[in-house]
Amino acid sequence: MPPRSSIEQELMSPSTPKKFKTDRSVRQFHRCFASTSTIFLCALFLIVLTASFLSFRIFIGGSTKWCYFENQVRSSAHIHRSGGFSVLVTGAAGFVGTHVSLALKKRGDGVVGLDNFNNYYDPSLKKARKKLLNSNNIFIIEGDINDARMLAKLFEIVPFTHVMHLAAQAGVRYAMENPGSYVHSNIAGLVTLLEACKNANPQPVIVWASSSSVYGLNEKVPFSESDPTDQPASLYAATKKAGEEITHTYNHIYGLSITGLRFFTVYGPWGRPDMAYFSFTRNILQGKPITVYRGKNHVDLARDFTYIDDIVKGCVGSLDTAGKSTGSGGKKTGPAPYRIYNLGNTSPVTVPTLVSILEKHLKVKAKKNVLDMPGNGDVPFTHANISLARRELGYKPTTDLQNGLKKFVRWYLSYYGYNQGKPLN
16 A cells, blocks of 8 residues: 555544544645646636637638638629629639639629539649639639538628529539439528528628529420429439529528529530530540430430520629619518529520531541430420520620630630640640
């Protein structure tokens, strides 16, 4: 047994009065308890301090160094023209998002981008777009629109006047492989963003990307905004249709000013590699065969191909003509505008014609495999009626497929370094 301390020896001594022993025990207990409490409080203080430090250092939602981003966010959102907007662009490193962000910044609006840089297609292309935006003083935050705390922080830093919501899980066929990603981004993400906009004070104006896919199995042409959209042909289309219903609800209940844009097959420089024109170009240059689908009775598929610059004009026109939101801090004070527009070229072109134009610009003959269209959610044709957008937005497309593909091919050869199918040295 280890030797007793002097205090223990004294307390155990038979000559020590009982009351004295008890008093000394109580005092010793109090001193031990006080010491333990102090250690506990100090440890608790250190834990709280560490958590506070980490929350200051870490971007809410998982990205790093949020504290260092705040000044960049404010700077990027700074407005440089009289009557200009401060715009949050979601999906800013995407195809349309990049072009819209550049157009807004060029005219003097403040722009802050948000993108999750997922790997649906080559993230290096998104990183290159980000570099392009950064060179034009547009800051992009890497984050997910489902992160409510991050969105709340953004609206706390910048009282955005407008939101251009372009973030979405794209692609008709991929929905058969990963349906959850469409629900996560196109439905849950949309609701999270609308909640942030609803609670903001002041509430921003919202313009968002729906899709021509909502027309689904509709056979009436051209497609008009008043046509039924209750027969989607793909999960992607269904999520976009759901988005239109959800945005209508938030407009009705909370007074958010919302404009939905139904894009028709957007193409051009910095485009999406999963699109047919893009993959056709790559395979033709590499000497690989391309698959050209055809519809029932061997009818050629046709699309209302719309050049990116025309889409951008429609997006900016939607921002410029949108009425203000009427809510404040989640409470509606009056009715707010709710609009939906087609943005297309209103000149459908068959896929074989698209291929022949690419062959001409690439100076390479395509190796074609012609197959019947599988049941993957694609539709045989699209054709936009743009009379409403023309009348209310001043929307007027000016680039036909021949000239648009010429510009795309020029960019593609410059970016990827191909010449007659061979890498440039």
